[in-house]
Amino acid sequence: MKPSARLVVILLASTQALASACHIHDHYSDVIDVCGYYPADPIYGSLTPECRKRLMEVIEYNEDSWEDAPPGLQDAVTAAFQALIGYPLAKPPGNKVFSLAPADAGAFPLDFYRIFEEWPDLNQSIFNYVLNQFDTIKYEPPNELNEHFGAEATIAFSYNLRQMTIFDGFYEGPDPVFSYNNFIRAGSLVHEARHGDGITHEPCDERAEKYDGVFECDADFLGPHGLETAYLGFLLHGSGVSRFGEPRLLTESQIRSIGRAMCRNIKMFILNPFDEVAELLKDVDCDEIDAEWVIQHEGLLQ
Numbered sequence: 001m002k003p004s005a006r007l008v009v010i011l012l013a014s015t016q017a018l019a020s021a022c023h024i025h026d027h028y029s030d031v032i033d034v035c036g037y038y039p040a041d042p043i044y045g046s047l048t049p050e051c052r053k054r055l056m057e058v059i060e061y062n063e064d065s066w067e068d069a070p071p072g073l074q075d076a077v078t079a080a081f082q083a084l085i086g087y088p089l090a091k092p093p094g095n096k097v098f099s100l101a102p103a104d105a106g107a108f109p110l111d112f113y114r115i116f117e118e119w120p121d122l123n124q125s126i127f128n129y130v131l132n133q134f135d136t137i138k139y140e141p142p143n144e145l146n147e148h149f150g151a152e153a154t155i156a157f158s159y160n161l162r163q164m165t166i167f168d169g170f171y172e173g174p175d176p177v178f179s180y181n182n183f184i185r186a187g188s189l190v191h192e193a194r195h196g197d198g199i200t201h202e203p204c205d206e207r208a209e210k211y212d213g214v215f216e217c218d219a220d221f222l223g224p225h226g227l228e229t230a231y232l233g234f235l236l237h238g239s240g241v242s243r244f245g246e247p248r249l250l251t252e253s254q255i256r257s258i259g260r261a262m263c264r265n266i267k268m269f270i271l272n273p274f275d276e277v278a279e280l281l282k283d284v285d286c287d288e289i290d291a292e293w294v295i296q297h298e299g300l301l302q
């Protein structure tokens with residue numbers, strides 16, 4: 001069992017560099033006219049030629065590095081960015097996760113609401129946040145170092161260059177049980193963007209199974225796993241509920257895979273989840289929960 005798009009953070013320079021490399025641009029408004037649609041293909045997403053072209057203009061790909069990438073990998077990254085735009089997000093009632101929260105403020109840190117509310121629209125906010133966190137997105141072929149994290153995307157900060165590195169594992173993930181799809185990939189982009197705020201991981205414990213002792217976990221919900229979980233929760237509430245009598249945008253299998261990813265994030269990679277949610281997940285096998293469980297516990301009933 002292996003998480004599909006975790007992250008290794010390599011701090012090559014002081015965090016000072018991060019602060020100096022902050023730009024804010026409304027990329028969303030540059031692409032929304034052609035990229036605001038629901039992709040037909042739930043696994044790989046589907047990029048229209050117009051949206052693909054426009055996103056390629058705003059995403060800072062290191063093109064030289066992508067020449068070595070397997071076919072389709074770069075499109076999978078681009079499609080994940082489209083998913084951030086196309087599928088509506090909504091705040092969960094009471095700022096909760098699985099309908100639980102430790103405090104009146106809710107489960108997700110209020111910091112996250114500043115991220116999600118920086119622009120008038122939630123999708124606009126998260127898409128701009130992710131894009132603005134990186135100066136370049138490069139591909140790295142398999143090697144000894146990333147082999148250990150073969151299914152992971154990596155972010156490295158060096159000098160003034162904020163860089164996200166994508167490995168082969170970003171495409172399909174190593175674990176068929178995990179139902180890797182476009183939304184899980186989009187969640188990985190959000191995860192890595194949070195590293196762009198200078199937040200690194202700490203060593204996991206035995207709950208993370210093969211990642212025990214590996215610097216892949218967060219102390220609490222404030223880190224990359226928490227923001228990724230918040231995004232997935234927002235996705236469930238924006239696209240996993242019936243709106244205006246229309247069917248849900250997300251299929252049951254998508255809801256299941258999103259719920260499983262949230263469950264795994266909390267149970268394996270957040271070292272100190274709050275008591276209520278720890279209690280809920282104590283005897284839950286995240287890889288076994290079904291859409292009904294997710295719908296019920298997130299309160300997505302039609």
Ligand SMILES: [Zn+2]
Binds near residue numbers: 009191192224
């Ligand atoms: Zn990470």
